[in-house]
Amino acid sequence: MSTASSLNDFLRSRRARLRPQDVSLPEYGGTRRVAGLRREELAQLAGVSVDYYTRMEQGRVANPSEAVLDSLARALRLTEDETRHLHQLARPRRTARSARPQPPRPQKVRPMLQRLLDELHDVPAFVMGRRMDVLAWNAAACALLGDYSLLDPAERNVARITFLDPAARTLYADWTSCARENVAYLHLQAGQRPDDPLLASLIGELSVKSQDFRRWWAEHPVQDKTSGTKRFHHPLVGDLELAYETLRTADDPDQALVTYAADPGTPSHDALHMLLAWSAPAEQATP
Missing domain, CATH: 1.10.260.40 (lambda repressor-like DNA-binding domains)
Incomplete structure:
Protein backbone atom coordinates (compact mmCIF):
# COMPACT_ATOMS: atom_id res chain seq x y z
CA MET A 1 0.00 0.00 0.00
CA ARG A 91 2.76 12.32 8.17
CA PRO A 92 3.33 8.55 8.29
CA ARG A 93 5.17 7.24 11.29
CA ARG A 94 8.78 6.43 10.51
CA THR A 95 9.97 3.13 11.93
CA ALA A 96 13.33 1.44 11.78
CA ARG A 97 13.22 -1.29 9.18
CA SER A 98 15.45 -4.21 8.49
CA ALA A 99 16.59 -5.01 4.98
CA ARG A 100 13.83 -7.61 4.81
CA PRO A 101 10.81 -6.51 6.92
CA GLN A 102 9.28 -9.33 8.93
CA PRO A 103 5.51 -9.91 8.96
CA PRO A 104 3.73 -8.82 12.14
CA ARG A 105 3.62 -11.37 14.92
CA PRO A 106 0.31 -13.22 15.30
CA GLN A 107 -1.92 -11.67 17.91
CA LYS A 108 -3.12 -13.55 20.96
CA VAL A 109 -6.15 -12.48 22.91
CA ARG A 110 -5.35 -10.63 26.12
CA PRO A 111 -6.06 -12.82 29.17
CA MET A 112 -8.39 -10.25 30.73
CA LEU A 113 -10.44 -9.97 27.55
CA GLN A 114 -10.69 -13.75 27.45
CA ARG A 115 -11.96 -13.73 31.05
CA LEU A 116 -14.61 -11.16 30.13
CA LEU A 117 -15.72 -13.30 27.20
CA ASP A 118 -16.02 -16.33 29.47
CA GLU A 119 -18.27 -14.35 31.85
CA LEU A 120 -20.58 -12.90 29.17
CA HIS A 121 -22.95 -15.85 28.89
CA ASP A 122 -25.98 -13.87 27.69
CA VAL A 123 -24.14 -11.30 25.57
CA PRO A 124 -22.79 -12.19 22.11
CA ALA A 125 -19.21 -10.94 22.12
CA PHE A 126 -15.90 -11.44 20.34
CA VAL A 127 -12.44 -9.90 20.39
CA MET A 128 -11.36 -8.21 17.17
CA GLY A 129 -7.68 -7.64 16.48
CA ARG A 130 -5.71 -5.98 13.72
CA ARG A 131 -7.15 -6.17 10.21
CA MET A 132 -10.56 -7.12 11.73
CA ASP A 133 -9.29 -10.61 12.65
CA VAL A 134 -11.48 -12.47 15.15
CA LEU A 135 -9.15 -13.53 17.97
CA ALA A 136 -11.64 -15.05 20.43
CA TRP A 137 -15.37 -15.36 20.96
CA ASN A 138 -18.03 -16.76 23.27
CA ALA A 139 -20.80 -19.26 22.66
CA ALA A 140 -23.40 -16.50 22.37
CA ALA A 141 -21.46 -14.95 19.48
CA CYS A 142 -21.45 -18.29 17.69
CA ALA A 143 -25.22 -18.57 18.15
CA LEU A 144 -25.76 -15.13 16.62
CA LEU A 145 -22.97 -14.79 14.05
CA GLY A 146 -21.89 -18.35 13.24
CA ASP A 147 -19.40 -20.79 14.69
CA TYR A 148 -15.92 -19.35 14.25
CA SER A 149 -14.35 -22.63 15.39
CA LEU A 150 -15.48 -24.22 12.12
CA LEU A 151 -13.35 -21.77 10.14
CA ASP A 152 -9.67 -21.96 9.40
CA PRO A 153 -7.87 -19.37 11.57
CA ALA A 154 -6.90 -17.40 8.46
CA GLU A 155 -10.59 -17.09 7.56
CA ARG A 156 -11.69 -15.72 10.94
CA ASN A 157 -11.93 -12.14 9.77
CA VAL A 158 -14.98 -9.90 9.96
CA ALA A 159 -14.45 -8.24 6.57
CA ARG A 160 -13.65 -11.49 4.78
CA ILE A 161 -16.76 -13.18 6.19
CA THR A 162 -18.95 -10.17 5.35
CA PHE A 163 -17.89 -10.02 1.71
CA LEU A 164 -17.09 -13.62 0.84
CA ASP A 165 -19.55 -15.72 2.88
CA PRO A 166 -22.93 -15.76 1.08
CA ALA A 167 -24.72 -16.38 4.40
CA ALA A 168 -23.62 -12.94 5.62
CA ARG A 169 -25.78 -11.19 3.02
CA THR A 170 -28.82 -12.86 4.56
CA LEU A 171 -27.79 -12.58 8.21
CA TYR A 172 -27.19 -8.81 8.08
CA ALA A 173 -30.50 -7.14 7.22
CA ASP A 174 -28.56 -3.98 6.29
CA TRP A 175 -25.75 -5.85 4.56
CA THR A 176 -24.73 -2.93 2.36
CA SER A 177 -24.40 -0.61 5.34
CA CYS A 178 -22.40 -3.19 7.34
CA ALA A 179 -20.15 -3.96 4.39
CA ARG A 180 -19.43 -0.29 3.70
CA GLU A 181 -18.56 0.24 7.38
CA ASN A 182 -16.02 -2.56 7.08
CA VAL A 183 -14.45 -0.92 4.03
CA ALA A 184 -14.22 2.39 5.88
CA TYR A 185 -12.59 0.73 8.89
CA LEU A 186 -10.05 -1.10 6.73
CA HIS A 187 -9.13 2.23 5.10
CA LEU A 188 -8.52 3.60 8.58
CA GLN A 189 -6.33 0.59 9.37
CA ALA A 190 -4.42 0.99 6.11
CA GLY A 191 -3.59 4.58 7.02
CA GLN A 192 -2.27 3.46 10.39
CA ARG A 193 -0.32 0.46 9.02
CA PRO A 194 0.78 1.20 5.46
CA ASP A 195 3.55 -1.43 5.68
CA ASP A 196 1.41 -4.32 7.00
CA PRO A 197 1.75 -7.10 4.38
CA LEU A 198 -1.14 -9.13 5.81
CA LEU A 199 -3.47 -6.14 5.62
CA ALA A 200 -2.36 -5.45 2.05
CA SER A 201 -3.00 -9.11 1.21
CA LEU A 202 -6.50 -8.98 2.70
CA ILE A 203 -7.39 -5.81 0.80
CA GLY A 204 -6.02 -7.32 -2.41
CA GLU A 205 -7.99 -10.54 -1.94
CA LEU A 206 -11.25 -8.72 -1.27
CA SER A 207 -10.66 -6.39 -4.22
CA VAL A 208 -10.21 -9.37 -6.55
CA LYS A 209 -13.08 -11.47 -5.21
CA SER A 210 -15.71 -8.82 -4.50
CA GLN A 211 -16.87 -6.22 -6.98
CA ASP A 212 -18.71 -4.41 -4.18
CA PHE A 213 -15.55 -4.15 -2.09
CA ARG A 214 -13.53 -2.95 -5.08
CA ARG A 215 -16.07 -0.22 -5.91
CA TRP A 216 -16.45 1.03 -2.34
CA TRP A 217 -12.72 0.89 -1.65
CA ALA A 218 -12.16 3.33 -4.55
CA GLU A 219 -14.42 5.85 -2.79
CA HIS A 220 -11.91 5.94 0.11
CA PRO A 221 -14.40 6.02 3.00
CA VAL A 222 -12.89 6.35 6.48
CA GLN A 223 -14.66 5.53 9.75
CA ASP A 224 -13.73 3.95 13.05
CA LYS A 225 -15.82 1.13 14.52
CA THR A 226 -17.26 2.38 17.79
CA SER A 227 -20.94 1.82 18.48
CA GLY A 228 -24.26 1.67 16.75
CA THR A 229 -27.19 -0.56 15.86
CA LYS A 230 -27.28 -3.59 13.61
CA ARG A 231 -30.32 -5.44 12.29
CA PHE A 232 -30.13 -9.19 11.76
CA HIS A 233 -32.34 -11.70 10.01
CA HIS A 234 -31.41 -14.87 11.84
CA PRO A 235 -32.39 -18.23 10.30
CA LEU A 236 -33.66 -19.54 13.67
CA VAL A 237 -35.38 -16.61 15.39
CA GLY A 238 -36.00 -14.11 12.61
CA ASP A 239 -35.43 -10.39 12.92
CA LEU A 240 -33.35 -8.80 15.69
CA GLU A 241 -32.21 -5.25 16.27
CA LEU A 242 -29.13 -5.16 18.50
CA ALA A 243 -26.93 -2.36 19.80
CA TYR A 244 -23.20 -2.97 19.53
CA GLU A 245 -20.29 -1.46 21.43
CA THR A 246 -16.59 -1.62 20.59
CA LEU A 247 -14.49 -1.41 23.74
CA ARG A 248 -10.70 -0.91 23.60
CA THR A 249 -8.15 -0.93 26.38
CA ALA A 250 -5.96 2.14 26.67
CA ASP A 251 -2.70 0.17 26.64
CA ASP A 252 -3.58 -2.10 23.70
CA PRO A 253 -5.97 -0.44 21.22
CA ASP A 254 -5.19 -3.15 18.64
CA GLN A 255 -7.62 -5.45 20.45
CA ALA A 256 -11.29 -4.57 20.88
CA LEU A 257 -14.13 -6.32 22.66
CA VAL A 258 -17.26 -6.14 20.49
CA THR A 259 -20.56 -6.83 22.24
CA TYR A 260 -24.19 -7.06 21.09
CA ALA A 261 -27.26 -6.48 23.27
CA ALA A 262 -30.99 -5.86 22.88
CA ASP A 263 -33.13 -3.36 24.76
CA PRO A 264 -35.06 -5.10 27.56
CA GLY A 265 -38.73 -5.70 26.90
CA THR A 266 -38.37 -5.62 23.11
CA PRO A 267 -39.12 -8.43 20.63
CA SER A 268 -35.39 -8.48 19.84
CA HIS A 269 -34.58 -9.10 23.51
CA ASP A 270 -36.99 -12.04 23.61
CA ALA A 271 -35.69 -13.45 20.33
CA LEU A 272 -32.07 -13.18 21.44
CA HIS A 273 -32.74 -15.01 24.71
CA MET A 274 -34.68 -17.66 22.85
CA LEU A 275 -31.73 -18.12 20.50
CA LEU A 276 -29.26 -18.37 23.38
CA ALA A 277 -31.48 -20.86 25.20
CA TRP A 278 -31.63 -23.08 22.14
CA SER A 279 -27.87 -22.84 21.69
CA ALA A 280 -26.96 -23.35 25.38
CA PRO A 281 -26.10 -27.06 25.07
CA ALA A 282 -23.65 -26.31 22.27
CA GLU A 283 -19.99 -26.78 23.08
CA GLN A 284 -18.26 -23.63 24.28
CA ALA A 285 -16.18 -22.08 21.51
CA THR A 286 -12.48 -21.52 22.01
CA PRO A 287 -9.97 -19.91 19.67
Missing part, protein backbone atom coordinates in the same frame (compact mmCIF):
# COMPACT_ATOMS: atom_id res chain seq x y z
CA SER A 2 1.61 3.26 -1.15
CA THR A 3 1.10 6.10 1.31
CA ALA A 4 1.55 8.67 -1.45
CA SER A 5 -1.08 7.10 -3.71
CA SER A 6 -3.45 6.67 -0.75
CA LEU A 7 -3.06 10.36 0.12
CA ASN A 8 -3.72 11.31 -3.51
CA ASP A 9 -6.83 9.12 -3.70
CA PHE A 10 -8.14 10.41 -0.38
CA LEU A 11 -7.72 14.11 -1.13
CA ARG A 12 -9.13 13.80 -4.63
CA SER A 13 -12.15 11.86 -3.37
CA ARG A 14 -12.83 14.52 -0.74
CA ARG A 15 -12.50 17.36 -3.25
CA ALA A 16 -14.91 15.53 -5.54
CA ARG A 17 -17.70 15.37 -2.98
CA LEU A 18 -17.80 19.17 -2.42
CA ARG A 19 -19.31 21.75 -4.73
CA PRO A 20 -18.36 25.44 -4.74
CA GLN A 21 -21.73 26.42 -3.26
CA ASP A 22 -21.13 23.97 -0.38
CA VAL A 23 -18.21 26.09 0.79
CA SER A 24 -19.59 29.53 -0.18
CA LEU A 25 -17.52 29.90 -3.33
CA PRO A 26 -19.01 31.41 -6.52
CA GLU A 27 -19.74 28.92 -9.28
CA TYR A 28 -19.16 30.40 -12.68
CA GLY A 29 -20.98 29.29 -15.80
CA GLY A 30 -19.72 26.67 -18.18
CA THR A 31 -18.87 23.02 -17.81
CA ARG A 32 -16.49 22.13 -14.99
CA ARG A 33 -13.72 19.75 -16.05
CA VAL A 34 -13.51 18.11 -12.62
CA ALA A 35 -16.08 16.79 -10.18
CA GLY A 36 -16.26 18.90 -7.06
CA LEU A 37 -13.72 21.52 -6.06
CA ARG A 38 -10.72 22.41 -8.19
CA ARG A 39 -7.27 22.34 -6.63
CA GLU A 40 -7.03 26.11 -6.75
CA GLU A 41 -10.39 26.45 -4.99
CA LEU A 42 -9.36 24.13 -2.18
CA ALA A 43 -5.98 25.84 -1.87
CA GLN A 44 -7.76 29.18 -1.53
CA LEU A 45 -10.04 27.82 1.21
CA ALA A 46 -7.13 26.24 3.09
CA GLY A 47 -4.89 29.30 2.82
CA VAL A 48 -2.04 27.61 0.93
CA SER A 49 -0.58 28.12 -2.52
CA VAL A 50 -1.90 26.08 -5.42
CA ASP A 51 1.62 24.75 -6.07
CA TYR A 52 2.00 23.63 -2.46
CA TYR A 53 -1.36 21.89 -2.41
CA THR A 54 -0.70 20.22 -5.77
CA ARG A 55 2.59 18.83 -4.51
CA MET A 56 0.92 17.64 -1.32
CA GLU A 57 -1.85 15.87 -3.21
CA GLN A 58 0.82 14.16 -5.28
CA GLY A 59 2.69 13.05 -2.16
CA ARG A 60 5.65 15.34 -2.81
CA VAL A 61 5.54 17.27 0.48
CA ALA A 62 7.65 15.32 2.94
CA ASN A 63 6.44 16.76 6.23
CA PRO A 64 3.45 19.11 6.04
CA SER A 65 2.69 20.93 9.25
CA GLU A 66 -0.20 19.93 11.47
CA ALA A 67 -1.62 23.42 11.05
CA VAL A 68 -1.76 23.04 7.26
CA LEU A 69 -3.37 19.61 7.56
CA ASP A 70 -5.96 20.93 10.02
CA SER A 71 -6.69 23.82 7.64
CA LEU A 72 -7.21 21.37 4.78
CA ALA A 73 -9.45 19.23 6.99
CA ARG A 74 -11.64 22.23 7.79
CA ALA A 75 -11.79 23.27 4.13
CA LEU A 76 -12.79 19.74 3.11
CA ARG A 77 -15.24 19.44 6.02
CA LEU A 78 -13.69 16.20 7.20
CA THR A 79 -15.02 14.21 10.12
CA GLU A 80 -12.79 13.51 13.13
CA ASP A 81 -11.94 10.05 11.77
CA GLU A 82 -11.15 11.50 8.34
CA THR A 83 -8.99 14.22 9.87
CA ARG A 84 -6.91 11.68 11.80
CA HIS A 85 -6.64 9.62 8.61
CA LEU A 86 -5.37 12.65 6.69
CA HIS A 87 -2.67 13.25 9.32
CA GLN A 88 -1.63 9.57 9.19
CA LEU A 89 -1.34 9.58 5.41
CA ALA A 90 0.47 12.91 5.17
Whole structure:
Protein backbone atom coordinates (compact mmCIF):
# COMPACT_ATOMS: atom_id res chain seq x y z
CA MET A 1 0.00 0.00 0.00
CA SER A 2 1.61 3.26 -1.15
CA THR A 3 1.10 6.10 1.31
CA ALA A 4 1.55 8.67 -1.45
CA SER A 5 -1.08 7.10 -3.71
CA SER A 6 -3.45 6.67 -0.75
CA LEU A 7 -3.06 10.36 0.12
CA ASN A 8 -3.72 11.31 -3.51
CA ASP A 9 -6.83 9.12 -3.70
CA PHE A 10 -8.14 10.41 -0.38
CA LEU A 11 -7.72 14.11 -1.13
CA ARG A 12 -9.13 13.80 -4.63
CA SER A 13 -12.15 11.86 -3.37
CA ARG A 14 -12.83 14.52 -0.74
CA ARG A 15 -12.50 17.36 -3.25
CA ALA A 16 -14.91 15.53 -5.54
CA ARG A 17 -17.70 15.37 -2.98
CA LEU A 18 -17.80 19.17 -2.42
CA ARG A 19 -19.31 21.75 -4.73
CA PRO A 20 -18.36 25.44 -4.74
CA GLN A 21 -21.73 26.42 -3.26
CA ASP A 22 -21.13 23.97 -0.38
CA VAL A 23 -18.21 26.09 0.79
CA SER A 24 -19.59 29.53 -0.18
CA LEU A 25 -17.52 29.90 -3.33
CA PRO A 26 -19.01 31.41 -6.52
CA GLU A 27 -19.74 28.92 -9.28
CA TYR A 28 -19.16 30.40 -12.68
CA GLY A 29 -20.98 29.29 -15.80
CA GLY A 30 -19.72 26.67 -18.18
CA THR A 31 -18.87 23.02 -17.81
CA ARG A 32 -16.49 22.13 -14.99
CA ARG A 33 -13.72 19.75 -16.05
CA VAL A 34 -13.51 18.11 -12.62
CA ALA A 35 -16.08 16.79 -10.18
CA GLY A 36 -16.26 18.90 -7.06
CA LEU A 37 -13.72 21.52 -6.06
CA ARG A 38 -10.72 22.41 -8.19
CA ARG A 39 -7.27 22.34 -6.63
CA GLU A 40 -7.03 26.11 -6.75
CA GLU A 41 -10.39 26.45 -4.99
CA LEU A 42 -9.36 24.13 -2.18
CA ALA A 43 -5.98 25.84 -1.87
CA GLN A 44 -7.76 29.18 -1.53
CA LEU A 45 -10.04 27.82 1.21
CA ALA A 46 -7.13 26.24 3.09
CA GLY A 47 -4.89 29.30 2.82
CA VAL A 48 -2.04 27.61 0.93
CA SER A 49 -0.58 28.12 -2.52
CA VAL A 50 -1.90 26.08 -5.42
CA ASP A 51 1.62 24.75 -6.07
CA TYR A 52 2.00 23.63 -2.46
CA TYR A 53 -1.36 21.89 -2.41
CA THR A 54 -0.70 20.22 -5.77
CA ARG A 55 2.59 18.83 -4.51
CA MET A 56 0.92 17.64 -1.32
CA GLU A 57 -1.85 15.87 -3.21
CA GLN A 58 0.82 14.16 -5.28
CA GLY A 59 2.69 13.05 -2.16
CA ARG A 60 5.65 15.34 -2.81
CA VAL A 61 5.54 17.27 0.48
CA ALA A 62 7.65 15.32 2.94
CA ASN A 63 6.44 16.76 6.23
CA PRO A 64 3.45 19.11 6.04
CA SER A 65 2.69 20.93 9.25
CA GLU A 66 -0.20 19.93 11.47
CA ALA A 67 -1.62 23.42 11.05
CA VAL A 68 -1.76 23.04 7.26
CA LEU A 69 -3.37 19.61 7.56
CA ASP A 70 -5.96 20.93 10.02
CA SER A 71 -6.69 23.82 7.64
CA LEU A 72 -7.21 21.37 4.78
CA ALA A 73 -9.45 19.23 6.99
CA ARG A 74 -11.64 22.23 7.79
CA ALA A 75 -11.79 23.27 4.13
CA LEU A 76 -12.79 19.74 3.11
CA ARG A 77 -15.24 19.44 6.02
CA LEU A 78 -13.69 16.20 7.20
CA THR A 79 -15.02 14.21 10.12
CA GLU A 80 -12.79 13.51 13.13
CA ASP A 81 -11.94 10.05 11.77
CA GLU A 82 -11.15 11.50 8.34
CA THR A 83 -8.99 14.22 9.87
CA ARG A 84 -6.91 11.68 11.80
CA HIS A 85 -6.64 9.62 8.61
CA LEU A 86 -5.37 12.65 6.69
CA HIS A 87 -2.67 13.25 9.32
CA GLN A 88 -1.63 9.57 9.19
CA LEU A 89 -1.34 9.58 5.41
CA ALA A 90 0.47 12.91 5.17
CA ARG A 91 2.76 12.32 8.17
CA PRO A 92 3.33 8.55 8.29
CA ARG A 93 5.17 7.24 11.29
CA ARG A 94 8.78 6.43 10.51
CA THR A 95 9.97 3.13 11.93
CA ALA A 96 13.33 1.44 11.78
CA ARG A 97 13.22 -1.29 9.18
CA SER A 98 15.45 -4.21 8.49
CA ALA A 99 16.59 -5.01 4.98
CA ARG A 100 13.83 -7.61 4.81
CA PRO A 101 10.81 -6.51 6.92
CA GLN A 102 9.28 -9.33 8.93
CA PRO A 103 5.51 -9.91 8.96
CA PRO A 104 3.73 -8.82 12.14
CA ARG A 105 3.62 -11.37 14.92
CA PRO A 106 0.31 -13.22 15.30
CA GLN A 107 -1.92 -11.67 17.91
CA LYS A 108 -3.12 -13.55 20.96
CA VAL A 109 -6.15 -12.48 22.91
CA ARG A 110 -5.35 -10.63 26.12
CA PRO A 111 -6.06 -12.82 29.17
CA MET A 112 -8.39 -10.25 30.73
CA LEU A 113 -10.44 -9.97 27.55
CA GLN A 114 -10.69 -13.75 27.45
CA ARG A 115 -11.96 -13.73 31.05
CA LEU A 116 -14.61 -11.16 30.13
CA LEU A 117 -15.72 -13.30 27.20
CA ASP A 118 -16.02 -16.33 29.47
CA GLU A 119 -18.27 -14.35 31.85
CA LEU A 120 -20.58 -12.90 29.17
CA HIS A 121 -22.95 -15.85 28.89
CA ASP A 122 -25.98 -13.87 27.69
CA VAL A 123 -24.14 -11.30 25.57
CA PRO A 124 -22.79 -12.19 22.11
CA ALA A 125 -19.21 -10.94 22.12
CA PHE A 126 -15.90 -11.44 20.34
CA VAL A 127 -12.44 -9.90 20.39
CA MET A 128 -11.36 -8.21 17.17
CA GLY A 129 -7.68 -7.64 16.48
CA ARG A 130 -5.71 -5.98 13.72
CA ARG A 131 -7.15 -6.17 10.21
CA MET A 132 -10.56 -7.12 11.73
CA ASP A 133 -9.29 -10.61 12.65
CA VAL A 134 -11.48 -12.47 15.15
CA LEU A 135 -9.15 -13.53 17.97
CA ALA A 136 -11.64 -15.05 20.43
CA TRP A 137 -15.37 -15.36 20.96
CA ASN A 138 -18.03 -16.76 23.27
CA ALA A 139 -20.80 -19.26 22.66
CA ALA A 140 -23.40 -16.50 22.37
CA ALA A 141 -21.46 -14.95 19.48
CA CYS A 142 -21.45 -18.29 17.69
CA ALA A 143 -25.22 -18.57 18.15
CA LEU A 144 -25.76 -15.13 16.62
CA LEU A 145 -22.97 -14.79 14.05
CA GLY A 146 -21.89 -18.35 13.24
CA ASP A 147 -19.40 -20.79 14.69
CA TYR A 148 -15.92 -19.35 14.25
CA SER A 149 -14.35 -22.63 15.39
CA LEU A 150 -15.48 -24.22 12.12
CA LEU A 151 -13.35 -21.77 10.14
CA ASP A 152 -9.67 -21.96 9.40
CA PRO A 153 -7.87 -19.37 11.57
CA ALA A 154 -6.90 -17.40 8.46
CA GLU A 155 -10.59 -17.09 7.56
CA ARG A 156 -11.69 -15.72 10.94
CA ASN A 157 -11.93 -12.14 9.77
CA VAL A 158 -14.98 -9.90 9.96
CA ALA A 159 -14.45 -8.24 6.57
CA ARG A 160 -13.65 -11.49 4.78
CA ILE A 161 -16.76 -13.18 6.19
CA THR A 162 -18.95 -10.17 5.35
CA PHE A 163 -17.89 -10.02 1.71
CA LEU A 164 -17.09 -13.62 0.84
CA ASP A 165 -19.55 -15.72 2.88
CA PRO A 166 -22.93 -15.76 1.08
CA ALA A 167 -24.72 -16.38 4.40
CA ALA A 168 -23.62 -12.94 5.62
CA ARG A 169 -25.78 -11.19 3.02
CA THR A 170 -28.82 -12.86 4.56
CA LEU A 171 -27.79 -12.58 8.21
CA TYR A 172 -27.19 -8.81 8.08
CA ALA A 173 -30.50 -7.14 7.22
CA ASP A 174 -28.56 -3.98 6.29
CA TRP A 175 -25.75 -5.85 4.56
CA THR A 176 -24.73 -2.93 2.36
CA SER A 177 -24.40 -0.61 5.34
CA CYS A 178 -22.40 -3.19 7.34
CA ALA A 179 -20.15 -3.96 4.39
CA ARG A 180 -19.43 -0.29 3.70
CA GLU A 181 -18.56 0.24 7.38
CA ASN A 182 -16.02 -2.56 7.08
CA VAL A 183 -14.45 -0.92 4.03
CA ALA A 184 -14.22 2.39 5.88
CA TYR A 185 -12.59 0.73 8.89
CA LEU A 186 -10.05 -1.10 6.73
CA HIS A 187 -9.13 2.23 5.10
CA LEU A 188 -8.52 3.60 8.58
CA GLN A 189 -6.33 0.59 9.37
CA ALA A 190 -4.42 0.99 6.11
CA GLY A 191 -3.59 4.58 7.02
CA GLN A 192 -2.27 3.46 10.39
CA ARG A 193 -0.32 0.46 9.02
CA PRO A 194 0.78 1.20 5.46
CA ASP A 195 3.55 -1.43 5.68
CA ASP A 196 1.41 -4.32 7.00
CA PRO A 197 1.75 -7.10 4.38
CA LEU A 198 -1.14 -9.13 5.81
CA LEU A 199 -3.47 -6.14 5.62
CA ALA A 200 -2.36 -5.45 2.05
CA SER A 201 -3.00 -9.11 1.21
CA LEU A 202 -6.50 -8.98 2.70
CA ILE A 203 -7.39 -5.81 0.80
CA GLY A 204 -6.02 -7.32 -2.41
CA GLU A 205 -7.99 -10.54 -1.94
CA LEU A 206 -11.25 -8.72 -1.27
CA SER A 207 -10.66 -6.39 -4.22
CA VAL A 208 -10.21 -9.37 -6.55
CA LYS A 209 -13.08 -11.47 -5.21
CA SER A 210 -15.71 -8.82 -4.50
CA GLN A 211 -16.87 -6.22 -6.98
CA ASP A 212 -18.71 -4.41 -4.18
CA PHE A 213 -15.55 -4.15 -2.09
CA ARG A 214 -13.53 -2.95 -5.08
CA ARG A 215 -16.07 -0.22 -5.91
CA TRP A 216 -16.45 1.03 -2.34
CA TRP A 217 -12.72 0.89 -1.65
CA ALA A 218 -12.16 3.33 -4.55
CA GLU A 219 -14.42 5.85 -2.79
CA HIS A 220 -11.91 5.94 0.11
CA PRO A 221 -14.40 6.02 3.00
CA VAL A 222 -12.89 6.35 6.48
CA GLN A 223 -14.66 5.53 9.75
CA ASP A 224 -13.73 3.95 13.05
CA LYS A 225 -15.82 1.13 14.52
CA THR A 226 -17.26 2.38 17.79
CA SER A 227 -20.94 1.82 18.48
CA GLY A 228 -24.26 1.67 16.75
CA THR A 229 -27.19 -0.56 15.86
CA LYS A 230 -27.28 -3.59 13.61
CA ARG A 231 -30.32 -5.44 12.29
CA PHE A 232 -30.13 -9.19 11.76
CA HIS A 233 -32.34 -11.70 10.01
CA HIS A 234 -31.41 -14.87 11.84
CA PRO A 235 -32.39 -18.23 10.30
CA LEU A 236 -33.66 -19.54 13.67
CA VAL A 237 -35.38 -16.61 15.39
CA GLY A 238 -36.00 -14.11 12.61
CA ASP A 239 -35.43 -10.39 12.92
CA LEU A 240 -33.35 -8.80 15.69
CA GLU A 241 -32.21 -5.25 16.27
CA LEU A 242 -29.13 -5.16 18.50
CA ALA A 243 -26.93 -2.36 19.80
CA TYR A 244 -23.20 -2.97 19.53
CA GLU A 245 -20.29 -1.46 21.43
CA THR A 246 -16.59 -1.62 20.59
CA LEU A 247 -14.49 -1.41 23.74
CA ARG A 248 -10.70 -0.91 23.60
CA THR A 249 -8.15 -0.93 26.38
CA ALA A 250 -5.96 2.14 26.67
CA ASP A 251 -2.70 0.17 26.64
CA ASP A 252 -3.58 -2.10 23.70
CA PRO A 253 -5.97 -0.44 21.22
CA ASP A 254 -5.19 -3.15 18.64
CA GLN A 255 -7.62 -5.45 20.45
CA ALA A 256 -11.29 -4.57 20.88
CA LEU A 257 -14.13 -6.32 22.66
CA VAL A 258 -17.26 -6.14 20.49
CA THR A 259 -20.56 -6.83 22.24
CA TYR A 260 -24.19 -7.06 21.09
CA ALA A 261 -27.26 -6.48 23.27
CA ALA A 262 -30.99 -5.86 22.88
CA ASP A 263 -33.13 -3.36 24.76
CA PRO A 264 -35.06 -5.10 27.56
CA GLY A 265 -38.73 -5.70 26.90
CA THR A 266 -38.37 -5.62 23.11
CA PRO A 267 -39.12 -8.43 20.63
CA SER A 268 -35.39 -8.48 19.84
CA HIS A 269 -34.58 -9.10 23.51
CA ASP A 270 -36.99 -12.04 23.61
CA ALA A 271 -35.69 -13.45 20.33
CA LEU A 272 -32.07 -13.18 21.44
CA HIS A 273 -32.74 -15.01 24.71
CA MET A 274 -34.68 -17.66 22.85
CA LEU A 275 -31.73 -18.12 20.50
CA LEU A 276 -29.26 -18.37 23.38
CA ALA A 277 -31.48 -20.86 25.20
CA TRP A 278 -31.63 -23.08 22.14
CA SER A 279 -27.87 -22.84 21.69
CA ALA A 280 -26.96 -23.35 25.38
CA PRO A 281 -26.10 -27.06 25.07
CA ALA A 282 -23.65 -26.31 22.27
CA GLU A 283 -19.99 -26.78 23.08
CA GLN A 284 -18.26 -23.63 24.28
CA ALA A 285 -16.18 -22.08 21.51
CA THR A 286 -12.48 -21.52 22.01
CA PRO A 287 -9.97 -19.91 19.67
